[in-house]
Amino acid sequence: MNPAVMTAPNETLVYARPQSLADCYTHYCPGCTHGTAHRLVAEVLDELGLRERTILVASVGCSVFAYNYFNVDACEAPHGRAPAMATGIKRVNPNNIVFTYQGDGDLASIGMGEVIHAAARGENITIIFLNNATYGMTGGQMAPTTLPGQKTSSSPQGRDVAMTGYPLHMAELLGSLPGTAYSVRRSLHDARHVIQAKKAIRTAFEVQMANKGFSVVELLSSCPTNWGMTPEQSLTWIKEQMVPVYPLGDFKV
Amino acid sequence: MAKGRVVIDVERCKGCELCRPACPQDVLFLADDLNSKGYRPVILLDPNHDCTGCALCATVCPDGCITVYREIPAKKAVREPALA
Ligand SMILES: Cc1ncc(C[n+]2csc(CCOP(=O)(O)OP(=O)(O)O)c2C)c(N)n1
Ligand code: SF4
Ligand code: SF4
Ligand code: SF4
Numbered sequence: 001m002n003p004a005v006m007t008a009p010n011e012t013l014v015y016a017r018p019q020s021l022a023d024c025y026t027h028y029c030p031g032c033t034h035g036t037a038h039r040l041v042a043e044v045l046d047e048l049g050l051r052e053r054t055i056l057v058a059s060v061g062c063s064v065f066a067y068n069y070f071n072v073d074a075c076e077a078p079h080g081r082a083p084a085m086a087t088g089i090k091r092v093n094p095n096n097i098v099f100t101y102q103g104d105g106d107l108a109s110i111g112m113g114e115v116i117h118a119a120a121r122g123e124n125i126t127i128i129f130l131n132n133a134t135y136g137m138t139g140g141q142m143a144p145t146t147l148p149g150q151k152t153s154s155s156p157q158g159r160d161v162a163m164t165g166y167p168l169h170m171a172e173l174l175g176s177l178p179g180t181a182y183s184v185r186r187s188l189h190d191a192r193h194v195i196q197a198k199k200a201i202r203t204a205f206e207v208q209m210a211n212k213g214f215s216v217v218e219l220l221s222s223c224p225t226n227w228g229m230t231p232e233q234s235l236t237w238i239k240e241q242m243v244p245v246y247p248l249g250d251f252k253v
Numbered sequence: 254m255a256k257g258r259v260v261i262d263v264e265r266c267k268g269c270e271l272c273r274p275a276c277p278q279d280v281l282f283l284a285d286d287l288n289s290k291g292y293r294p295v296i297l298l299d300p301n302h303d304c305t306g307c308a309l310c311a312t313v314c315p316d317g318c319i320t321v322y323r324e325i326p327a328k329k330a331v332r333e334p335a336l337a
Contacts, residue, residue, distance in 0.1 A: 005320055014257065015311040015321040026316065030292065031269030035315030191275050191312040231269040 018042040020051045022069050031231020033188040033221040034062055037130055038069055040198040041101070044205055045072065054097040055089055057082040059111070061103035062136040080111025083118035086125040097208055099126040104145040105135040108168050112144075115174065119214045122179030126204045127216040129170060132223040133242060140226025144168045147245050153226070167245060171218040175251025181213035183252040187220035189238040193248075203253075220246055257306020257323040259297050265318045266294035272310035272319065278303040281310060294318075 005016045020042035028034045045051050056074035058066040059082045067074035077085040082100035090098040107115050107129050118125065134152055135141040141154040145167050149158040175183030182204055186197035197219055204215035220242050222234035229237060259281075266288065272295055273281045280299040288294050297304065306323030 007322060010327075011258075011322040011324050013320070014306050014323045015308040015319065017317040017320070021317055025265060025290075028315065030267035031271055031315060033315055035317070036313065039315070039317045191309045194312050231271050232274060235271070 018046045020045040020054075020071050022071050024068060026069055027065060028062065029223075029225045031222065031224050031234065032062070032136075033132075033219075033235075034130060036188045036194060037101075037128065037197075037219050037221060038066070040194065040201050041099075041128060042070060043198060044202045045070075047202065048205055048209070050097050050205065050209075053095065054099070055093070057086045057089065057098065057100045059100060059102040059106040060137075061106045063101050063103060063130065064137065066101045080106050080109070081114055082106070082111065083114040083123070083125065083127065087118055087121070087123045090123060090125050094124070097126070097205060099128060099205070099208075101128045102130070103136065104129070104131045104133065104170075105138075105143045108144045108170050115170075115216075116177070119174045119177045119180045119216070122181075122213040124208055124211055124213055125215075126208050127214075128201065128204075129216055129218045130221045131170070131218055131242075131246065132221045133167075134223050134226050136223045136226055140223065145170075147241060150241075169246065171216065171246075171249075172251050174214070174216050177214075179214050180216070180252050182207045182215035183218075184216075184250045185218040185220070185246060185248050187238055187243060187248055188222070189220065189235040189243075196248075218246075220248075255305050255323050255326070256302055257304045257321060258299070259304060259306075259310060259322070260320045261295055261297065262318040262320075263294035263296065264288050264290070265316055266292060267316055268292040268294055269315065270295065271313050271315065275309045275313045277307065277309065278305060280304050 054072040058076045060079035086098045142152045171185040187193045207215040224234040282298045284296045308321040311319040
């Protein structure tokens with residue numbers, strides 16, 4: 001239990017930092033909702049009593065140090081390969097709960113092959129997929145998920161779909177495969193949506209506990225630093241710009 | 254309405270201010286001083302005891318800095334010994 005938690009006799013504890021979240025400080029920029037996603041995953045692992053038997057496969061991107069931020073066993077996959085590594089770990093240790101945590105550059109660009117085939121094989125793993133419409137770690141370049149017209153460091157005039165194509169809708173795409181048991185998209189832009197995101201993350205882990213197959217939760221997430229916005233403006237941008245392109249919903253349940 | 258209070262881990266806080274617009278009672282403010290990382294943390298300033306313990310601030314905090322408590326209504330608290 002967090003030593004900072006001191007409940008007076010006339011009070012109840014309503015919210016405290018989850019135990020599955022490590023006590024260290026994270027390197028995420030102020031207001032980056034990578035942190036929110038970490039917290040939600042940790043709350044779900046606490047609530048489902050999974051902390052002692054969960055294995056995280058971290059990816060490459062801003063969340064590369066995720067293995068330091070959760071109080072669970074973890075390993076680090078090469079860029080895009082987390083679903084392949086998670087496949088091996090889960091097949092050898094079917095009683096463990098195995099999840100990957102991947103950004104949109106990692107999952108939808110270099111790692112497209114791995115995630116599609118893991119879903120096609122119906123691997124009993126959970127994917128937490130953070131879509132912030134950019135390559136955050138490397139300086140905000142265009143990702144496959146960048147919105148049409150969105151300015152990034154490698155598309156300074158805005159993404160030109162005639163030259164670079166259209167955004168990829170991963171939750172829909174993965175949801176269309178028979179091996180996928182659960183594929184939904186949620187957003188982290190306000191308290192109501194954060195609560196809905198947490199419910200989806202919980203369901204995804206429950207799907208894995210019930211051996212139903214591949215589960216993925218796509219989370220619309222902010223990158224205030226590379227979007228050149230304040231944290232609050234970034235959440236408004238998710239709501240007004242990202243949600244219309246990436247509709248929230250259940251694509252396989 | 255229920256009364257509550259929050260404790261903010263000011264050393265962990267990055268001063269992103271996302272908790273402030275999330276708070277319906279408007280009792281979260283930026284501190285005057287910086288923490289050791291150089292961020293200006295958010296603190297609870299609640300002279301009229303308006304915080305309801307709704308935990309919306311904690312729900313949106315990306316860094317898990319906020320612990321939330323809610324008071325047990327006074328009636329409930331006194332009823333127990335009276336019944337015993
Ligand atoms: C094999 C390889 N190619 C390229 C890179 C450079 N690289 C590091 S992170 C990254 C993209 C990360 O973007 P994303 O997955 O969206 O995560 P974010 O940082 O936005 O959270 C790239 C291309 C690398 N580390 N390894
Ligand atoms: S660069 Fe963007 S995604 Fe990476 S930690 Fe900073 S705000 Fe978050
Ligand atoms: S618990 Fe609710 S009322 Fe109290 S500070 Fe947080 S958001 Fe505001
Ligand atoms: S949301 Fe969290 S990190 Fe951001 S200012 Fe509030 S307490 Fe600090």
